[in-house]
Amino acid sequence: MEQVALEAATHDVSLWALFMQAGWVVKLVMIGLMGASVWTWAIVIDKYVNFAKARRQFDQFEQVFWSGQSLEELYRTLSDRQNVGMAAIFVAAMREWKKSFERGARAPIGLQMRIDRAMDVTISREAESFEARLGSLATIGSAGPFIGLFGTVIGIMTSFQAIAGSKSTNLAVVAPGIAEALLATAIGLVAAIPAVIAYNKFMGDAGKLSGRMEGFADEFSAILSRQIDEKLQPRQAAQ
Amino acid sequence: MKGSVGTSIALHTLVLGWAMISLSAPAPLTVADVEAFPVDIVPIESVTQMQQGDKSAPMKETPSPKETKNQKAVENAENAGENDIDLKTPPTPTKKPVPIEAAAAPKPVERPAPTPTPEQNDVKEIAPEETAPKPVETASLPQPKPEPTPPKPEPTPPKPEPMPPKPEAAKPTPAPVQAENSSETGELPPTPPIPMAKPQPPKPEPPKEEAKPVEKPVEKPPEKKPEPPKPTETAKADTKATDASKPTDKKEGKKQDAAKSSSSQKSDFNADQIAALLDKRDASGGGAKRSATPASTGSTKPSNGAKLSLSEMDALRGQISNNWSTIAGIEGLQGMIIRVHMRLDQSGAIVGEPEVSSSGGSDTARRTMESSARRAVLRSSPFKNLPADKYDSWSEVVVNFDPSELGL
Known part of the structure; x- marks a missing residue:
């Protein structure tokens, strides 16, 4: 059967x-x-698409955030939306803040810690979503050529067996089998090369975005900490 | 994500579809149908020691020239061909013999050709022999003639057979002349060298004129025969003629002498060339060496492919070293090789100057040894015991000497 295939291959x-x-x-x-x-x-x-969207949202949010608008108002507009990135961090932190004050939290250090935790969790969730599936890119990038090579080796093996069967070493008999086997490596490379490039690029992008989120979280944490101090001090002074 | 997967699938289908269409069949390599050019690596010996054969014939185990139809063996023939004379020119392909009438003419010419040298002598002998009976008729001096004839009666018998047409043709005309001659011949004896002196106008005018007319038409063929003989031969004939000075009265004797003298004269301006110009036969070159086997590849040069054997080479070397006067006490002979390059002729004598070169050793020693080698080589010329049939291989010899082997 292999022989027949090889003979046919000489023409196509x-x-x-x-x-x-x-x-x-x-x-x-x-x-x-x-x-x-x-x-x-x-x-x-x-x-x-996602990264571009995220970057755009970050920019928009930062613009809004630093515009001097009241954080309460911003929270009210954002809280009933599905938020991603910085907005999600902001909403998480504000939610924690609100909850703590509604129940009349007394310990400012505990509040600060809770808000940071909430922001960290959100950051890690957002970062995870940024880096989701980049692992499969890495896998394809590294394993693709090997899988292709495996296909090539198997293909060449079978074509050599066919050559042994046909007892002819004519190049016209040998060549199609080898070309067919090499096609597997070619496809492996075609899949792997973009995967490696994309993986490196998106890992870098994801790192930058998480850096931005962390930076924002730190800044917002600082702002909230100041607010906590300002709100708790008069109360302590009143006591 | 679904959207991007869909986009990705769409993109792949597009790219694959484009690849299927545009890359479907790569243009097959158009390999020019060139025949493989076989290249053999041949040792130089197979060229220099090539045996004679036919270049266009297929390869066989032993080279052999084209098969010859003419199976008449010619001794010492070197060049293959159908000819009866061994010519160096290569055989020319025979063309269609269109003029059959012309072919008839060459026949008489061909007859003398087969036996070049021996016949020529016979002719001279016949003349006296045939003249032998005639003296009796003419009553001229018969005694000296029997003497030359006795030793050569045997070769003559075959002669009459080929000759008949000529003598008969000659006879009718001479007959009347003979009568006149008889009277003249009485005077002639005192002037024996006259027929020889044909070129010299003065005396022999009458006999010459008599001889001429007869000779011209009939004796042409014999003239061809005299080509090979050397001047010495004709000289012999002259002496014979002088010995048999009396037979000059005979028509035949005169004819022969006149023919001889004319041919000897012609040889001054290359009789071969003139004969070749007069030769109306097809220009068929080729030698006389016969071949019984079908043609097979070989060189066009006549060669038996023989090489000097080691012992023959040693003999040559020995002749030189025998003549080598050793000079004792030369220093700086270590590693010296003297190389003598010389050309020899068929007799083994050196042609031109032997070229001597050497390498190794000190400069002074080399110079000394070179000159002594030159002396030794010149002294041992002509070289003996060289096989004549291998002349091709020793016409040019290079001998290497190691002074330490010469016992210096």
Whole structure:
């Protein structure tokens, strides 16, 4: 059967023919690598869109936040929305603040700590969402060439077995099998190269965004701490 | 995420679809249909020691020239061909013999050709022999003639057969002349060298004129035969003629002598060339060496591919070292090699100057040894015991000497 395929291959060396004449293992590898490539690009597009959106939202929020608008008002407008990034951090911190004052918290240090915790949790959740699926990019980037190579080795093995069967070392007999096997490596590289590049780029972007969030959290924490001191001191003085 | 997966799938389908269409079949390599050019690495010996064969014929185990139809063996022939004479020129392809009438003419010419040298002598002998009976008729001095004839009666018998047409043709005309001659021949004896002196106008005018007319038409063929003989041969004929001075009265004797003298004269301006110009045969070159086997690849040069054997080479070397006057006590001979390059002719004598070169050792020692080598080589010329059939291989010899081997 391999021989027949090889003989037919001498006339047709198009991509589709190369794929169709490959063994099932090589076919599986190729299909898997194609899927990986599709997935890589899906992640790339998704991340690109998400990061751009996140960056835009950060900018907008910072603008609003530093515009001198009342934090209470800002909280009221944001609290009933689905927030991401800095807004989520702000909302989480404000929610914790509100809860503490509604119940009449007495310890300013405990309040400060709770607000920081709430912001940390939100930051880590947001950062996780930024870095989500970047791991699969890394996996595809590192494993793709190996998977392709595996397909190539299997393909060359089978084609050599076919050569041994046909007892001909004519290049026209040998070449299609090798070309077909090499196609697997090619697809592996096609999937892996964008994956590696995208992984590095999006990891950098995600790091920058989390840095921004942490910076904002620190600043907001400082603001809240000042507010806590201002609000608690008159009370203590009154006591 | 769903949207981006969908976008990704759409993108991949697009790219793959484009790849299927545009990269579907890479243009097959258009390899020019060039025939493989076989290259053999041949040792130089297979060129220099190539045996004679036919360049266009297929390869066989032993080279052999084209098969010859003419199976008449010619001794010492070196050049393959159909000819009866060994010519150096390569055989020319025979063209269609269109003029059949012309072909008839060459025939008489061909007859004398087969036996070049021996016949020529016979002719001279016939003349006296045939003249032998005639003296009786003419009553001229018969005694001296029997003497030359006895030793050569045997070669003559075959002669009459090929000759008949000529003598007959000659006879009719001479007959009347003979009568006149008889009277003249009485005077002639005192002047034996006259026929020889044909070129010299003065005396022999009458006999020459008689001989000429007869000779011209009939004796042409014999003239061809005299080509090979050397001047010495004709000289012999002259002496014979003088010995048999009396037979000059005979028509035949005169004819022969006249023919001889004319040919000897012609040889001054290259009779070969003139004969070649007169030769109306097809220009068929080629030698006389016969080949019974079908043609196979080989060199066009006549060669038997023989090489000097080691012992023959040693013999040559020995002849030189025998003549090498050793000079005792030369220093700086270590590692010296003397190389003598010389050209030899067929007799083994050196042609030109032997070239002597050397390497190794000190400068002074080298100079001394070079000159002594030159002396030794010149003294041992002509070299003996060189196989004549391998002349091709020893026409140019390079001998290397190691002074330490010469016992210096």
